[in-house]
Amino acid sequence: MEEKRIGVYVCWCGTNIAKMVDVEGVAEEVGKLPDVVVSKNYKYMCSDPGQELIIKDIKEHNLNRVVVSACSPRIHELTFRKALTNAGLNPYMFEMANIREQVSWVHTDRKEATKKAKSLVTAAVARVAWHEALDKRKVDINPASMIIGGGISGLSAALEIADAGKQVYLIEKEARLGGHIADVDLTFPYMVPAAQILGPKIKRAENHPNIEVFKEAVIEEIFGYVGNFNAEIKANGSESRSLEFGNIIVATGLKPFDPSSVDLHGYGKLPNVVTSIEFEKMLQSGKIETRDGKEPKNIAIIHCVGSRNNDYHEYCSRTCCMLGLKYANQIKTALPETHVYEIYADMRSFGKGCEELYDATAKRKVMFLNFDQREGIPQITKANPGDCCEMLIDMKERLSNTQIEVPADMVVLLVGMEAREDAKEVAHHVGVSKCGNDFFIERHPKLDPVATTTDGVYIVGSCQGPKDITDSVAQARAAVARVLAAICQESGEVEVTPAVVNEDICCGCQTCVNVCPYTAISYDEEKNVSVVNEVLCKGCGTCGSACPTGAIRSRHFTDHQILSQIKGLMRTEMQEV
Amino acid sequence: MEEFKPTIVSFLCNWCSYTGADLAGTSRMTYAPNIRVIRVMCSGRVDPTFVLTAFNEGADGVLICGCHPGDCHYHEGNYKCLRRYHLLQKYLQQMGIHKDRLRLAWVSASEGKQFAKLADDMTETITALGPCKIKEVMETLT
Numbered sequence: 204m205e206e207k208r209i210g211v212y213v214c215w216c217g218t219n220i221a222k223m224v225d226v227e228g229v230a231e232e233v234g235k236l237p238d239v240v241v242s243k244n245y246k247y248m249c250s251d252p253g254q255e256l257i258i259k260d261i262k263e264h265n266l267n268r269v270v271v272s273a274c275s276p277r278i279h280e281l282t283f284r285k286a287l288t289n290a291g292l293n294p295y296m297f298e299m300a301n302i303r304e305q306v307s308w309v310h311t312d313r314k315e316a317t318k319k320a321k322s323l324v325t326a327a328v329a330r331v332a333w334h335e336a337l338d339k340r341k342v343d344i345n346p347a348s349m350i351i352g353g354g355i356s357g358l359s360a361a362l363e364i365a366d367a368g369k370q371v372y373l374i375e376k377e378a379r380l381g382g383h384i385a386d387v388d389l390t391f392p393y394m395v396p397a398a399q400i401l402g403p404k405i406k407r408a409e410n411h412p413n414i415e416v417f418k419e420a421v422i423e424e425i426f427g428y429v430g431n432f433n434a435e436i437k438a439n440g441s442e443s444r445s446l447e448f449g450n451i452i453v454a455t456g457l458k459p460f461d462p463s464s465v466d467l468h469g470y471g472k473l474p475n476v477v478t479s480i481e482f483e484k485m486l487q488s489g490k491i492e493t494r495d496g497k498e499p500k501n502i503a504i505i506h507c508v509g510s511r512n513n514d515y516h517e518y519c520s521r522t523c524c525m526l527g528l529k530y531a532n533q534i535k536t537a538l539p540e541t542h543v544y545e546i547y548a549d550m551r552s553f554g555k556g557c558e559e560l561y562d563a564t565a566k567r568k569v570m571f572l573n574f575d576q577r578e579g580i581p582q583i584t585k586a587n588p589g590d591c592c593e594m595l596i597d598m599k600e601r602l603s604n605t606q607i608e609v610p611a612d613m614v615v616l617l618v619g620m621e622a623r624e625d626a627k628e629v630a631h632h633v634g635v636s637k638c639g640n641d642f643f644i645e646r647h648p649k650l651d652p653v654a655t656t657t658d659g660v661y662i663v664g665s666c667q668g669p670k671d672i673t674d675s676v677a678q679a680r681a682a683v684a685r686v687l688a689a690i691c692q693e694s695g696e697v698e699v700t701p702a703v704v705n706e707d708i709c710c711g712c713q714t715c716v717n718v719c720p721y722t723a724i725s726y727d728e729e730k731n732v733s734v735v736n737e738v739l740c741k742g743c744g745t746c747g748s749a750c751p752t753g754a755i756r757s758r759h760f761t762d763h764q765i766l767s768q769i770k771g772l773m774r775t776e777m778q779e780v
Numbered sequence: 781m782e783e784f785k786p787t788i789v790s791f792l793c794n795w796c797s798y799t800g801a802d803l804a805g806t807s808r809m810t811y812a813p814n815i816r817v818i819r820v821m822c823s824g825r826v827d828p829t830f831v832l833t834a835f836n837e838g839a840d841g842v843l844i845c846g847c848h849p850g851d852c853h854y855h856e857g858n859y860k861c862l863r864r865y866h867l868l869q870k871y872l873q874q875m876g877i878h879k880d881r882l883r884l885a886w887v888s889a890s891e892g893k894q895f896a897k898l899a900d901d902m903t904e905t906i907t908a909l910g911p912c913k914i915k916e917v918m919e920t921l922t
Binding site: 637718760 | 827829830833839888
């Protein structure tokens with residue numbers, strides 16, 4: 204049997220790990236384990252010098268297995284696997300111990316944290332000893348793509364791919380393309396009409412020879428894996444159709460926050476309290492007027508409705524501040540005599556041209572009134588008959604520290620963005636995860652913001668988190684770059700670890716056939732054994748735990764590997780089984 | 781006598797629960813340091829042998845976490861885990877292992893807070909039960 208030569212690398216992650224875990228102590232202790240040839244600690248293992256250290260050691264010390272003890276494998280497992288490949292080692296001869304997300308960031312007792320880190324690294328060493336070289340599977344990439352959602356993000360992505368000469372299936376739930384932008388009048392900060400941005404895109408998408416648009420479409424099911432997806436789509440109530448494609452871009456967008464639940468704002472009870480969505484329609488029609496057709500003398504714009512408030516959503520919806528400034532300008536242009544009040548919690552004008560818009564708006568005699576979310580939100584009530592206005596807004600103005608009443612004939616609520624109600628369904632179809640607010644989770648928040656943990660599935664626009672048009676389009680085009688790169692390569696490597704049957708032990712009971720969720724296992728009557736279809740198998744391992752004889756091995760999650768890991772955790776000496 | 785600090789071996793599925801545990805970290809929530817995590821692709825991969833081995837090696841508790849029902853990345857692996865869990869509970873009790881020492885919970889990728897609480901609850905339960913003696917019993921028998 205081949206001699207096991209393991210290298211262990213304990214990362215400081217600057218101070219992220221080192222402040223709570225005695226990294227030097229862990230490296231020293233683990234260095235005493237059998238088969239461990241080198242055990243080192245370094246400030247940033249994921250940095251180029253960190254990876255170089257591993258590559259150099261693999262060559263110098265003839266290492267054949269590597270353990271990195273650092274952040275979550277979800278962050279950097281691929282980085283280190285690549286380093287192994289660069290050093291000429293099979294990338295699967297690697298194991299990661301998560302001592303940041305699951306140790307240093309969650310524990311407060313340095314001694315206990317260090318003890319836990321040692322235990323996890325010991326377990327990783329015990330596991331990696333049983334790792335075996337695995338091949339990646341090469342798959343062809345179908346050059347067609349499916350884009351879910353025909354809003355500004357989906358349209359931008361569709362056109363870019365189609366212009367590159369590749370087929371696009373654009374799936375839209377509604378009867379028209381355009382999404383929420385179709386209901387917007389002008390866009391901030393440059394006051395360009397949304398129709399001017401959207402109209403040509405819709406027209407081009409609908410007539411593009413490489414784009415097939417499905418409206419009022421329902422996705423019945425999506426199967427497959429990167430390069431080789433297929434789906435059943437039902438559109439316009441017609442027969443369902445099967446589509447084949449290699450990549451998926453999810454651009455399902457957002458749902459505006461419903462302010463009915465915010466009692467103090469009186470939405471649904473006071474007729475002239477409207478949402479930003481309703482106000483946009485008013486602007487599109489060219490008439491700003493109250494329900495009874497009067498010109499409002501006082502308009503108040505309330506910010507952060509449903510956003511940045513722990514009773515509703517903790518997050519910022521990113522677009523409302525600029526929307527409020529845009530409205531102030533549009534009102535001042537249409538009705539120069541009307542008083543405009545911006546009732547805001549914080550003014551966040553971070554985008555290009557946005558601080559300038561804030562400055563310009565302030566110069567147009569718009570009144571800015573600040574409130575503190577923690578001390579309560581503004582309360583809107585019907586004014587008394589003798590008052591000069593329809594409604595009164597009772598609020599504590601933060602900067603002057605006074606309780607004031609603001610007159611209003613119309614109140615515009617800047618409603619935030621939330622995840623769509625069908626996010627769960629979409630997530631299930633394409634195999635992506637959702638965060639606590641039901642927005643989809645990217646593979647890496649900084650280094651891989653449009654990819655997901657499912658190869659060939661990308662997320663763009665507000666389905667990933669609240670976004671303005673600029674950012675949505677940027678994300679859409681970023682995802683297109685990834686998709687086109689994959690198409691150009693014509694084939695890709697997939698990380699799959701299919702199950703394998705040891706025919707000598709298999710008794711032909713077919714337990715595995717019944718538990719496989721992908722019908723990837725069939726029964727060979729002649730040989731009386733189970734057979735795994737490696738293309739269909741997704742490596743969940745449920746057959747491995749059901750097999751009564753141990754004939755099925757879940758590659759990279761074998762019984763030996765996991766049992767050794769358990770024993771390593773419990774700090775017992777590894778024994779050759 | 782030294783204060784009893786239990787060791788709890790935990791099997792987390794890659795897609796929901798492991799991500800949830802990572803989220804507890806990125807959100808800087810704190811919880812008891814007694815949980816030792818082993819990542820599996822799916823809770824359906826948790827072979828009863830893994831649980832028995834953990835106890836046999838001296839674990840005081842075992843925690844299995846998977847995606848919520850209906851959310852499994854592999855459609856239904858968590859249901860298979862649930863079935864095995866019920867059978868395993870019966871078997872463990874016959875072995876003299878208290879049923880609270882094995883727990884199955886659903887933790888989604890967004891439930892960092894729930895994971896942290898689960899870790900604390902489980903630690904509290906196992907601390908109250910005291911050390912699991914099955915390892916010593918097995919050693920006496922063999």
